[in-house]
Amino acid sequence: MRRACLIGISLCIGACQAQTAGTAADSAALGMSARAPNISVVFRPVNNLASADGSFFLGTFTFRNDSAMRLGGSGWQIYFSYYPRTFLKDGEGNAQYKQHLAEQGVRIQKAASGDYFVLEPLEHFVPLEPGQERVIEVLVGSWSVLKSDAPSGFHIVFPPSTEAWALSSSVEVDPADPKQTTRMPSDVVPVQTAALRYQENESLTRASLEPADALVPRPQSVTYGTGQYQLGGARIDVEYARGLAKEAAFLQAALGDVLVGVIDARERRANAAIRLVLDPNVASGPEGYTLSIDPEKGIEIRGVDSAGVFYGIQTLRQLVPVEPGKKVSVALPALSISDAPLFPYRGMTLDVARHFHSKATLEKLLDVLALHKINKLHLHLTDDEGWRLEIPGIPELTSYGAKRGFDAGEQRQLHVALGSTRGLRPGDGIRGKARNEAEANGGEWPAYQGFERASLNFAGEGSGYYTVRDFEEILAYATERHVDVIPEIDMPGHARAAVKAMEHRYAQYAATDPVKAGQYRLVDPNDTSKHTTVQGYTDDFLNPCLPSSYAFLSKVVGEIQARFNAVPGAKLTMIHGGGDELPSLRTNVWWQGSPLCKTNPDTANLGDLQLRDLFLTKWQRIITATGARMTGWDDVLHDGFQLEGFIPMPWQNVWGRGREDFAYKYANRGNNVILSHATNLYLDMAYNKDPDEPGLYWANFVDDRRTFEYQPFDLFALGTHDRMGNPFDPHAWDAKERLTPAGRANVLGMAGLLWGENVKTDELVEYFAFPKILGVAERAWNRHTPAPAEMPAAWERFVNALGQSVLPRLDFYRAVDVRHELPRARGVNYRIPLPGAKIDHGQLLANVRYPSMVIEYSTNGGATFADYTGPVAVSGPVWLRTRTRSGHVSRVTKVD
Structure with a gap:
């Protein structure tokens, strides 16, 4: 490793000097200043090829001190988030590169469990004087090729002060430098360039579309008539059958957004322009419908059930020409459509635990999903970084567990995570944050069409939760759109927010009310078990040996059931119980160090796997007591555990890692399955290897073509290349289990999953979700999945539909406002492709x-x-x- 001066420190302004260490008073004076310290940080991934196996890379932090005070050898600490990275220890590395932080006068260590780190000086740190820059070299685990990989949320503290000051940070990646854009020597995935995109797009031409070709998802059967029907005029009458009042009200509101006339919906009406009819024989299966548009007779929608009528309405909405503003009338093509879905479960998972997203954002998302016939919204409400649902009777879950900020002892809130706290607002113990997103972004308002520097500088909601009223209103809104909300309470791992909140509750009441203090306690305080999760957490497990753990879960699930019961028509069909990512027992201990497990006669002789299985069995009983089914991550079944009636969501199909056929194995043995494969359905994966594309990429780079080309019943047709871009042998999957006809019947459906580590703002929810989720909608609804040989033509038709109709509609989109409660804002921040x-x-x-x-x-x-x-x-x-x-x-x- 290169050295700078005598101790491995580069002074970009000024030479190394024989200076004494700065005093604590220097730093303390800065900390006492009324003005924020003007210190900035630039992160650069210098060489991802520092290790032959991709186990670590060489990076640099460049600190610039534009304040009036020096930073000396003591008296300051710089905190930051770095997900999900680790720093090598001093002396670790290889023959060419070794970590040498101590030689540079600093140390970096975990500030707390998870992704929270602190950098602080050693006594021999050469003071950083005003006007100077300092480069600190670091060896970091894994690799870093995208700007969103960078550490974020830097803040400095001057002890004994307990107040932190935000530091401005940025990241630099040179897309032309292979060392910065190549993960490891075997990585042959090309960096995105204009020339590469030109080659990818060269076969795509603008095509003329029939009306049904512009619909997403594409209907099953279409017959075209002659002429058009003019829908409009001073008055538009809608007739609906008994039981369809809500669907009629939705149609009334939707038409009111595009037509100037009065839309009047009534149960009985002669000569109505639009008729809504229930007919159980009209299509094959639930949610099916027919839509008839006749120039003389008008419009008729017949549904097998109310959901079928609703989807006929959504198809009608997509046939209305895309133009901003209201019209006197619109011309609709004469046609007849018969349609029904492939899968009963057509879902999207949204993680609101890592970063919180408002009720308004969820409602807008629900509306756009329903337009494209997505019928499940799985909300990841809890995780290590936050608890997002108010639970009456356990206020600490949200008063403590829904808040993040600078609080070294976590006395009032969780620590900073993923670089965010309370957005740019005060109240989180960090002063001097940017005043707005433009300032956080280096002076320009972020467009959220890719990586934005603001995401490193506290933009994004780390705090927040849905009140009882919020959640019930979300359920009512979803029910109105025939979307089932599936709440997830992720246990027994990924539970840190709940664990810490209940420890906070214990501390509040231990002295005055010991019974109340321990009522919902989730951990054994004397547990010596040691574990580290893939996200770096060491204290995020619920203990399965405590009766209070099950009392807690029963209370939470009971309150969730009460929210659904309070909303007419809302159906609690499933509760997602989590169950994922307990770290390997080869190097971790889950609960064997817990004295309370050893003294509980029901658990005293059980190993960790048996304890997990006992917990999952009890957890399922709590869930199913509500009448809902339990779904969860397929990790629950990885060790051969059988949980009758459990619905796995298999996700770990990274090509070459051995779990490619797990979804089919579960379905073939009788489990209902929800396909959730990370290689094609994880919406948080970056679109491609462009440093300015935000997202993760551990499973694959995932764009809208990958979701569209997904093969639910022939997954191995997709396994042509590994995640580094290397081709597989054509016979690589010959020994893998295929889906049987009986297994196919057990596939409930599929979901697009949007995890929240990089989804820091509401705009980014839309950027990551659209248009990728439209490919999910197509594959989940359309009963004809094109074979691989048919995909190029199907893809060309799909991109023409997006370009000519679907995305222009999203440009001017406004959610249907049945109760006149929504903002007038229009438009969806979908990803706009670069030329x-x-x-x-x-x-x-x-x-x-x-x-x-x-x-x-x-x-x-x-x-x-x-x-x-x-x-x-x-x-x-x-x-x-x-x-x-x-x-x-x-x-x-x-x-x-």
Whole structure:
């Protein structure tokens, strides 16, 4: 490893000097200042190829001190989040690179369980004077190729002060440097460039679409008539059958957004323009419908059930031409559609535990999902980083467990996690945060069309929860749209927020009311078991040997059931019990060090796997006592455990790791299964290897094509390359278990899953979800899954549907406001694709993934842009971007 000066420290401004260590008074004076310390941090991943096996990389922190005080050899600490990384210990590494933090006068260690670290000086740290920069070299586990991999949420503390000050941070990645963009020597996935996108898009052309081709999901059967039906006028009458009043009200509100006339819905009406009818024989299976548009007779929607009528309404909405503003009338094509879903479970998982998202965001999301016939919203309400649902009778879950901030002893709240606390608001023990997202973003308002620096500087809600009223209103809103909400309480791991909240409760009442203090306690305080999860947590397990653990879960589930019971029509069909990511017993102990487990006669002789299975059995009984079924992660079944009636969500299918066929094994042996495969259905995976694409990529890079091309019944057709881009032998999966006809009947459906580590703002929920979730909607509803040979043509039709109809609709989208309660805001922040481009013999050639979107180009560094309409002569570099119908633009890309 390179060295700087005599002790491995580079002073970018000023030379190394023989200076004495700064005094604590220097730092304390800075801490006492009324102004925030002007110290900034830049992170750079320098060399991901530092280790041959990808086990660690070389990175640098560059600290710049623009304050008036020196940072000396004591008296300060810099805290930050770094998910889910670890730092090598001093002396660890290889022959070429070894960690040498002590030589640089600093140490980095865990500040608490999880992703929270602290960097502090050693006595021989050379003071960082005003105006100086300091580069600290670090060896970090794994690799770092995207900007969203960077550490975040930096804040400095000057003990004995307990107040922290925010530091401004940023990250730099050079996309042209292979050492910064290659995970390990076997990584052959190319970095995204304009030229690569041009090649990927070259086969895609703008195609003429029949009306049904523009629908997502595409209906099962369509017959076209002659002419059009004009829907509009001063008055539009809607007739609906008994039992369809809610669906009629939804249609009434939806039409009111696009037509100026009065829409009047009544149960009995002659000569109505639109008729809603229940007919159990109209289509094959639940949720099926027919939609007839006749130039003379008007519109009729027949549904097997009320859900079928609702989906017929949603198809009708998608047939309305996409234009902003209200019209006197709209022309609808004469046609007849017969449609029914492939799967009864068509879902999306949203993690609100890692970062909180408002009720308004959930309601908008629910509306757009329902438009595309997604019918399940699985809410990941609890995790190590936060508890998001008010539980009457256990206020500490939200007064403590829903809050994050700087609180070294976690006396009032959880510690900072994932670089966020209370957004940019005060009240979290950190002063000097940016005043708004523009300031956090280096001076420009974030567009959230990719990575934004603001995400490193406290933008994002680490705190927040849904009140009883909020949750009941979410349930009512979802029920109105025929979406079942599936709450998840993740246990026995991933439980730190609950564990710490109940320890906080214990401390409150231990002296005055010991019974109340221990009523819901989740841990044995004398447990010496040691574990570390993949996320770095060492204290996030619920103890399965305590009666109070089950009292807690029974109370939580009872209150969840009460929320559903309070909402007419809301169905508690499933509760997700979690059960994932308990760390390997080869190097961890779960509960064997717990004295209370050893003294409990029911658990005294049980090993850790047996204790887990005992817990899951009891956990399922608590859930099913409500009448709901228990679903959870398929980790529950990995060790051969049988849990009758349990519905696994298999997710760990990373190619080459051995669990590729687990979903089919479960289904073949009789389990109902919800397909949740990370390689194609994890919406939080980055779109591609572009440093400015946010997201994780441990399973794969996942774009909208991967969700669209998913093969629910032939997963191995997708296993052509490993996650590093290397091809598999065509016979690699010959020994894997295939889905049998009986097993196929046990596949309930599939879900797109949006985990929240990088989804820090409400805008990013939409960026990550759309348009990827539309591919999930297509595969979950459409009864014809194209074979691999058919996929190119199907994909071309799909991208034309997105470009010409679906995404323009989202440009101007406003959620259906049945009760006149929603904001007037329009539009969905879907990901806008960057153009592909190349320069060939002085001619600029450009294309875009979704034909019909406008490409703009600039020859003056982005100062001005012109529309690209065809090959154009250029000299020198060209900057390009994509523009939507609403005027929003993608990130800018450059081609030389």
